[in-house]
Amino acid sequence: SGFSLPFAFFFRVYGLVVCFGFFFFFFKQKTAYEIGVRLVGSGGELSESFAGLMRMVWSGRYEVIAPRSFKAMLGKRAEQFMGYNQHDSQELLAYLIDNIHEDLNLVKKKPFVEKVDSDGTETDEQVAERSWQAYLLRNRSIVVDKFQGMYKSFL
Numbered sequence: 001s002g003f004s005l006p007f008a009f010f011f012r013v014y015g016l017v018v019c020f021g022f023f024f025f026f027f028k029q030k031t032a033y034e035i036g037v038r039l040v041g042s043g044g045e046l047s048e049s050f051a052g053l054m055r056m057v058w059s060g061r062y063e064v065i066a067p068r069s070f071k072a073m074l075g076k077r078a079e080q081f082m083g084y085n086q087h088d089s090q091e092l093l094a095y096l097i098d099n100i101h102e103d104l105n106l107v108k109k110k111p112f113v114e115k116v117d118s119d120g121t122e123t124d125e126q127v128a129e130r131s132w133q134a135y136l137l138r139n140r141s142i143v144v145d146k147f148q149g150m151y152k153s154f155l
Helices: 005-017 020-028 031-035 045-059 068-077 089-104 124-136 142-147
Strands: none
Touching: 020 045, 020 142, 045 068, 045 089, 089 142
8 A cells, every 4th residue: 555556556466467267267268258348347448458468478478578558558447547656556456356357247237136134043154155146146257256255254
């Protein structure tokens, strides 16, 4: 938090670049077919640009990579990341992951899902399973598969 964008950009984006699940998906899959045009997210632009960056990083053809086109496209989609002012690196990562999720979400028409509540007769695990299944009715992407889950607080 409070790092300049180049520092935050490098370390936050690098964390996604080296994630094996993301590597395999973006390097091996035909993302243009899978992304499609969405009303939410970036309409596929962010994911396509990220896929291009992944291919460059993992191709083995470059000793140095300056992700200028990805950075420019990111700034175009979210003006808070334009230029080289200081930004919150967590905000950058959250924006990037959220938009990639929306670009790649396989659920095209999200159904209304009522909030899952316990009636007191179910175990926490049963309520959690129902909650997770309800969440998956609206959210199915590589981001959900690799980065999302549920936890229980014992506070």
